[in-house]
Amino acid sequence: MKFRIFRSAEDQTGAGPADPTEAPRMGGQVLPSASADEQVEPKGDAVVEARREDATRAAGETVVSTPASGPIKIAARDVSVFYSGKQALYDVSLDIPDKTVTALIGPSGCGKSTFLRTMNRMNDTISGAKVTGRIAMDDEDINDRSIDPVLLRARVGMVFQRPNPFPKSIYENVAYGPKIHGLVTSKSEMDGVVESALKRAGLWDEVADRLQSSAVGLSGGQQQRLVIARAIAVNPEVILMDEPCSALDPIATARIEELIDELRERFCIVIVTHSMAQAARVSQRTAFFHMGRLVETGDTEDIFQNPRERRTLDYITGRFG
Amino acid sequence: MTDATPDQIDGAAAKTRLDRLRAGLKRRHAKEARFKWFGRLAIAAAMVFLAVLLVRIVEQGHTAFYTHTVTVPVYMDPARIDRAYPQGSNFEQLAAEQQLARWGIQDDDTGGVSRDMKALFSSELKFVAADLVAKRGDVIGETVPLAVPLSDDADLFLKGEISKSTPQDQRRINDRQIAWLERMQAEGVVGSHFNTALFTNGDSTQPELAGVLGAVVGSALMLMVTALIAIPLGVGAAIWLEEFAPKNRLTDIIEVNINNLAAVPSIVYGLLGLALFINWMHLPRASPIVGGLVLALMALPTLVIATRSALKAVPPSIREAALAMGASKTQTVFSHVLPLAMPGVMTGAIISMAHALGETAPLLLIGMVSFVPGVPHAIDQPVGALPSLIYIWENASERAFHERTAAAIIVLLVFMIIMNAAAIILRRRFERRW
Numbered sequence: 001m002k003f004r005i006f007r008s009a010e011d012q013t014g015a016g017p018a019d020p021t022e023a024p025r026m027g028g029q030v031l032p033s034a035s036a037d038e039q040v041e042p043k044g045d046a047v048v049e050a051r052r053e054d055a056t057r058a059a060g061e062t063v064v065s066t067p068a069s070g071p072i073k074i075a076a077r078d079v080s081v082f083y084s085g086k087q088a089l090y091d092v093s094l095d096i097p098d099k100t101v102t103a104l105i106g107p108s109g110c111g112k113s114t115f116l117r118t119m120n121r122m123n124d125t126i127s128g129a130k131v132t133g134r135i136a137m138d139d140e141d142i143n144d145r146s147i148d149p150v151l152l153r154a155r156v157g158m159v160f161q162r163p164n165p166f167p168k169s170i171y172e173n174v175a176y177g178p179k180i181h182g183l184v185t186s187k188s189e190m191d192g193v194v195e196s197a198l199k200r201a202g203l204w205d206e207v208a209d210r211l212q213s214s215a216v217g218l219s220g221g222q223q224q225r226l227v228i229a230r231a232i233a234v235n236p237e238v239i240l241m242d243e244p245c246s247a248l249d250p251i252a253t254a255r256i257e258e259l260i261d262e263l264r265e266r267f268c269i270v271i272v273t274h275s276m277a278q279a280a281r282v283s284q285r286t287a288f289f290h291m292g293r294l295v296e297t298g299d300t301e302d303i304f305q306n307p308r309e310r311r312t313l314d315y316i317t318g319r320f321g
Numbered sequence: 322m323t324d325a326t327p328d329q330i331d332g333a334a335a336k337t338r339l340d341r342l343r344a345g346l347k348r349r350h351a352k353e354a355r356f357k358w359f360g361r362l363a364i365a366a367a368m369v370f371l372a373v374l375l376v377r378i379v380e381q382g383h384t385a386f387y388t389h390t391v392t393v394p395v396y397m398d399p400a401r402i403d404r405a406y407p408q409g410s411n412f413e414q415l416a417a418e419q420q421l422a423r424w425g426i427q428d429d430d431t432g433g434v435s436r437d438m439k440a441l442f443s444s445e446l447k448f449v450a451a452d453l454v455a456k457r458g459d460v461i462g463e464t465v466p467l468a469v470p471l472s473d474d475a476d477l478f479l480k481g482e483i484s485k486s487t488p489q490d491q492r493r494i495n496d497r498q499i500a501w502l503e504r505m506q507a508e509g510v511v512g513s514h515f516n517t518a519l520f521t522n523g524d525s526t527q528p529e530l531a532g533v534l535g536a537v538v539g540s541a542l543m544l545m546v547t548a549l550i551a552i553p554l555g556v557g558a559a560i561w562l563e564e565f566a567p568k569n570r571l572t573d574i575i576e577v578n579i580n581n582l583a584a585v586p587s588i589v590y591g592l593l594g595l596a597l598f599i600n601w602m603h604l605p606r607a608s609p610i611v612g613g614l615v616l617a618l619m620a621l622p623t624l625v626i627a628t629r630s631a632l633k634a635v636p637p638s639i640r641e642a643a644l645a646m647g648a649s650k651t652q653t654v655f656s657h658v659l660p661l662a663m664p665g666v667m668t669g670a671i672i673s674m675a676h677a678l679g680e681t682a683p684l685l686l687i688g689m690v691s692f693v694p695g696v697p698h699a700i701d702q703p704v705g706a707l708p709s710l711i712y713i714w715e716n717a718s719e720r721a722f723h724e725r726t727a728a729a730i731i732v733l734l735v736f737m738i739i740m741n742a743a744a745i746i747l748r749r750r751f752e753r754r755w
Contacts, residue, residue, distance in 0.1 A: 125644055127568050150649050158645035164638035166657060177646045230646065 063093065064308045066298035068285055073098035073238060073268040074119060079133035081114050081123060088114045091133070092294045094287055096238075101260060101269045103283035103300065105276065107315065110289040112272045116240050119270065120156040121149040137238070154181050156238040157231030162247045163223030165215035165230070170207050173215045173226055174198060177234035193233055201229035202259050221252025228259060232267070239263065241271040245278065257282050276316050280304050288312045378734075382727025388516040388529060389471045389479045391442065391505055393420055395450060396464045402454060404461065412450035413439045416467070424504070437498050443470040443529045470518070471511070473528040473721035475502055479511070482720070493720070519728060523695040524705055524713070528721030531714075533729050535696045539609060539689075539704030540678060540736075546613020546700060547620060547677050552670050554617070555624030562625070563632040564654045583622035590619040591683030599687060607688035607703040615687060616677040623676065627669025631662040664748040671744035675737050681708035707733045 074096040081089035089111040096102050104112040114123070121142065123129040135142050142152055154177070165173050174194040177183075184190045194211070198204040203225045207218070215226055224244060231239055241260070245253040260269060260282045273279050279286055280300060287297040288309070296309045307313040395416045402410045417438035421428060428434045446469040453460055453467075470476070474493045477483050483492050485499060494502075505511050523535030562579075566572045594615030598604045604611045635658045643653040659666070684690070689709040697704040705713070707729060714726040 120645065122641070122645060125640075150647050153645055153647035160638060160641060160645070162638060164636075164642040166639065166642060167661065176643075176648075180646070180648055180652060227642070234647065 063294050064296040064298075064312075066302060068095050068097040068100070068299075070097045070100065072096065073137065074270075075136045075139075076115070076118070077134045077136075079115065079118055079131065079135060081111070081118060082130040082132075083126065084128035088292055089118075090293045092289075094294055094297060096268060096270055097285065098268045099264060099266070100285055101264045101271060101283040102285040102287065103279035104270065104272045104287050104289060105274075105279050105315070106289035106295075108274075111292040112287075112289045113242050114292075115289065115294075116242055116270060116272050119238065119240055120153050120158055122153075122158065124149055154234050155236050156240060157234065157236035159224070159227050159231055159239065159241040159244045161243040163220055163227050165218070165223050165226050167214065167216050169212045170198075170215050170218070170226060171211040173230050174233045177230060181234055183234060197229040197233035198226075200232055200263070201225045202255065202262075203229055219252070221248050221255060224248060224252070224256055225259065228256075228263075232263070236267065238268045238270065241269065243272050243274060246274060253278070276304075276318075288315065290315070378727050378730050382724055382731050384480050384482065385519060385724040385728035386516050387513050388518065389476050389511055389513050390468050391471050392466050392468045392510045392512070393442070393446075394464050394466045395419060397450075397454065397461045399461050402461055404454070404458065407451040407454040408447070410447075410451070410454075412447045413442055413444065416442060416446060416450075424501075434497075437495065438501065441472055441475045441498055441501065443472050444527055445470050445530055470529045471502075473719055476529055477721055478502060479506075479513070482724070519725065523697075524692060524710060525694060526692070528717075528719045528725060531722070531725060533707065533710060533732050535693060536705040536707045536710035536729070537732065537736075539612075539693070539697050540707045542609035542697065542700050542704065543612040543616060543706055544674060544678055546609055547616040548670075548674055550614065550617040551620040551624055551673070551677075555621050555673075556628050556666060556670070558621075559625045559628030559632065560654060560659065563629045564658065565650065579622050579625050583626055585622075586682070587619055587680050588682040588686065590615055591686030593618065594683060595686050605701050605703065607691055607693070609697070609700040609702075609704050611687050612684055612689060612704075612706060613700070615683045616680060619680065619683060620673040620677045623673045624669055627673065628662070628666050631665025631669060632658060634665060635661045664751040667747045667751065668744045671740055671747070675740040675744075678736060678740070679708055679733065681712055684709045685712070707736070 072095045076092055076094045076096075079089060079092045080087060092111075092115055094115075104116060106112045117123045118131050118135055119137075119142070121131075123131055131143060137152075137155070140147070166176065168176075171194055174197050175190050178190060178193050184193055195204060195208075198207065203222060206222060207226075215223065218226060224247075228239075228244075244260075245256050248256065257278065260271065263269060264284075271279075271283065273282075283300045285297070286300040286303040288295045288303065288307075288311075290311050296303060296307060296312045303312065304316055307316060313319075393416050395412065396419055398415060401415055402412075414435065417435045418428065421435055421438055426434060446467060449467055449469055453465065471479070474483065475498070478494050478499060479502065483494055489495050502511070518530055519532045521534055522530055522532030525531040562572065562576065566575075594611060598611045598614050599606055604614075639657050639661060640653055643657045644650075648656070684706055688703070689706050690713060691703065692713065693703050693705045711726055711729045711733065714722045714729060
């Protein structure tokens with residue numbers, strides 16, 4: 001199992017059909033090929049200064065942010081969320097680059113899951129929830145009246161904290177998305193979609209001979225990979241993951257993390273995690289939330305090695321949260 | 322204290338602490354044991370009541386399931402039978418007189434002896450004979466054996482329900498009739514067999530001819546109307562309230578009202594049905610359509626509450642999973658939430674139907690206490706229903722109706738047991754599928 005702290009874009013060992021023309025380009029975008037030391041160097045002074053000032057600053061006034069390189073998939077601007085009038089998220093502006101794993105970290109109740117759920121409008125399903133601000137996916141406001149949340153969710157898949165397969169067969173679980181969205185026309189095409197989704201989720205070898213048995217009989221880790229297969233079967237552009245490993249044991253967690261690393265070749269992935277180590281292992285970009293505000297965002301390596309906000313430092317070193 | 326070393330103090334403190342814990346533990350165990358015994362007592366009391374009820378009903382009702390017939394040879398006297406209209410002929414008198422003649426007993430001037438003899442036969446004799454004559458005209462002039470039920474009083478005597486030791490003026494069968502019955506038994510013409518009339522006949526003023534079929538069919542028709550109206554409406558309302566309705570003052574009011582309606586006495590629904598369906602909509606009185614509508618109104622709140630709690634029990638993660646897959650609200654509800662809630666919905670539906678089946682009070686108000694002979698076959702005709710039949714029979718003056726009341730209760734209970742068993746079986750089956 002790979003438990004290295006940082007996984008740079010170059011050492012992708014992930015299986016799957018990596019596009020050879022795409023790989024170098026991605027490498028350039030996600031992380032500059034330079035090592036961590038070199039990266040910090042040019043910004044060094046500013047970082048130290050920022051951190052010193054941090055303690056005296058009122059919370060959430062400014063967000064320390066290093067811009068993401070590469071094309072931006074989702075651009076959130078001044079996003080606030082209210083639950084029955086109570087504000088849970090304050091003016092979050094965050095760019096989420098494509099074909100990258102972005103980790104949202106922060107203590108419990110900091111708004112990271114709330115922010116995640118704005119991106120596929122799952123907050124719509126909670127009565128009394130209100131979202132303000134603008135979230136643009138490919139320069140299109142997803143909260144616009146013309147955008148149907150049903151269609152949006154076909155483009156933005158989601159994986160939840162606890163594995164939640166439908167209590168149906170494994171096959172039906174994966175086939176559900178393509179079926180309701182009318183993406184396939186024949187049974188044989190559906191078989192192909194199911195097989196490739198299960199293969200990409202790394203579950204095919206384990207379930208190929210029992211596709212018709214109930215998904216509820218799978219282990220927790222298998223269920224979570226099935227749920228990922230279900231999400232990618234509709235070929236979404238973005239996959240949101242809300243603490244996908246928190247209900248799993250370390251071995252199942254490692255498999256999911258490997259899978260996430262493979263999936264980022266094709267999808268824009270946003271993952272909420274409680275585990276610092278996990279954020280460091282799987283993500284290239286990190287955003288730190290605290291008390292409903294985005295505190296700091298930048299390349300994962302920067303955040304973990306040179307956090308510029310005192311609160312970020314305190315959190316990642318385990319002083320609170 | 323000053324002499325004690327710290328160790329001793331600690332030791333003493335630990336000892337008293339342990340003592341307290343022990344004492345507390347004893348109390349807690351005693352409380353638990355007491356509670357267990359209360360539970361057992363409660364269950365035992367419930368079982369005893371149930372057993373007493375069932376034993377009493379079966380004891381009273383089992384005799385209704387068999388009956389006695391007598392086979393009498395009847396000479397079809399051409400002089401006394403009207404060929405064109407056999408029903409008009411007095412076959413009972415004919416049979417009674419011939420029976421007396423066979424035994425060489427003289428009738429008195431007033432015909433009291435033959436009247437006594439006639440009273441032993443059920444009035445069914447007339448119809449059996451008339452049917453035979455109507456079907457086969459050639460029996461006239463011949464002697465044919467007719468198997469007919471004994472009258473209810475004779476039947477009760479043979480069942481031992483009427484005792485010879487009771488003074489003659491206090492029983493409905495006199496010493497002469499008892500002697501005849503015993504003579505018939507000795508001749509071997511009286512037989513006892515399963516009381517099919519109880520299950521194949523409608524209600525009748527003659528206990529030996531009265532059956533529950535009319536009421537069973539009436540109840541079934543009524544329940545069909547109830548199910549067709551209450552289940553779609555109730556389940557639909559519950560789904561809307563639970564899954565689609567906005568949570569605001571209006572839906573709060575609706576919810577409170579539904580809960581209150583479930584507690585409204587059923588007789589009030591009867592009044593509502595009387596005013597609404599009969600007086601205002603002019604639907605036929607005592608018909609299954611009106612009964613079904615009233616029972617549907619009564620079953621709706623229970624059904625809505627049961628369905629809502631079944632829907633509430635579906636884990637929200639399933640809804641989230643479906644919604645996040647891009648399923649619309651309707652798809653989420655109908656292909657994920659409802660199937661999972663189905664066992665609960667079905668149980669709620671069947672239990673509320675069983676409740677409706679046994680409901681009597683509203684039926685009394687819409688005219689279902691009237692005597693309805695025969696077996697109904699349309700939903701706009703007056704019918705009887707099982708609970709109202711029980712009510713009518715219980716109030717009847719003939720003693721033979723009392724055992725039949727208990728028998729009708731047994732039939733109703735069997736219906737209930739079948740419905741509840743169906744609820745359990747359906748629940749198991751649907752649960753296994755998931």
